[in-house]
Amino acid sequence: WKKMNMLFTVGVSILLTFSLSCVDGLTCLSCKGVADINDCLSSEATCQNSNEECYLDKTILPSLQAVFSAGCRSKQVCDLFAAASAGKRETSRTKRTTVACAECCTTSSNNSTGIPCNGYLCKQKPKTDITTCGVCDKVADPTLCSVIQDCPPNEVCTSELIFANNQLVHRLGCERKDVCDVTLKGYKDAHPGQYTGPKRKRVDGEIVICSSCCDTRTCNMADCKSLINIQPCYNKTLCG
Numbered sequence: 001w002k003k004m005n006m007l008f009t010v011g012v013s014i015l016l017t018f019s020l021s022c023v024d025g026l027t028c029l030s031c032k033g034v035a036d037i038n039d040c041l042s043s044e045a046t047c048q049n050s051n052e053e054c055y056l057d058k059t060i061l062p063s064l065q066a067v068f069s070a071g072c073r074s075k076q077v078c079d080l081f082a083a084a085s086a087g088k089r090e091t092s093r094t095k096r097t098t099v100a101c102a103e104c105c106t107t108s109s110n111n112s113t114g115i116p117c118n119g120y121l122c123k124q125k126p127k128t129d130i131t132t133c134g135v136c137d138k139v140a141d142p143t144l145c146s147v148i149q150d151c152p153p154n155e156v157c158t159s160e161l162i163f164a165n166n167q168l169v170h171r172l173g174c175e176r177k178d179v180c181d182v183t184l185k186g187y188k189d190a191h192p193g194q195y196t197g198p199k200r201k202r203v204d205g206e207i208v209i210c211s212s213c214c215d216t217r218t219c220n221m222a223d224c225k226s227l228i229n230i231q232p233c234y235n236k237t238l239c240g
């Protein structure tokens, strides 16, 4: 009975973990037939229902080139692949391609990189020196920005709140680290402990109400005022 109980408890906690992780839609890297896992970092998908998991397939083409495909996939299909690879290491020869690896995951994005869990399947180590950010000009809601791009080296993500044409809008994009540092310093000096940014007036007459930077994947799809308080200082000489 003790064993049964334990099994039951384990089962329930697995079920709980599974359903909890699915509550607000699992985010997965999404791509098809790319040669390098890093080419997959710029697009992602939110799984449609709680029965889906993130997957990563590594397929060998007839030319012997390996390509990756990623996205959401039903748990049943994931389980089938898992069962197949646990048994004989057999690959489908009926197709012209060979599946070298097919794995699924349901954990949240990596806390330090923000990369969805399927970026790390099939022994992949996605690059993290390049920051991928939401890039949208003048959107009403920063969380709804749907364009994501890699920033140039030495740049991180920025989220700004701007007053333009009598409206408050958000600008999301990339920014140089030293510019971020200078802005952070100005913010700290001008408004210690407050949530308002440097009311900079730009050449085009727009007023920057808040300007913030962050450096995890798509971290800038958030409100500037919440980001400025946790903004990292990259060069202590500039922002102390």
Ligand SMILES: *[C@@H]1O[C@H](CO)[C@@H](O)[C@H](O)[C@H]1NC(C)=O
Residues within 6 Å of the ligand: 110, 111, 112, 113, 120, 128
């Ligand atoms: C998260 O990312 C860090 C930094 O790249 C890496 O060392 C770590 O293994 C990753 N963790 C998981 C759970 O993938």
Ligand SMILES: *[C@@H]1O[C@H](CO)[C@@H](O)[C@H](O)[C@H]1NC(C)=O
Residues within 6 Å of the ligand: 107, 108, 109, 110, 111
């Ligand atoms: C990220 O942090 C949360 C909360 O601390 C934790 O539950 C989760 O497992 C972490 N995710 C990864 C991929 O390490």
Ligand SMILES: *[C@@H]1O[C@H](CO)[C@@H](O)[C@H](O)[C@H]1NC(C)=O
Residues within 6 Å of the ligand: 235, 236, 237, 238
């Ligand atoms: C930090 O900023 C100072 C002042 O601009 C600069 O001289 C220095 O090289 C910077 N340090 C690093 C590590 O980039």
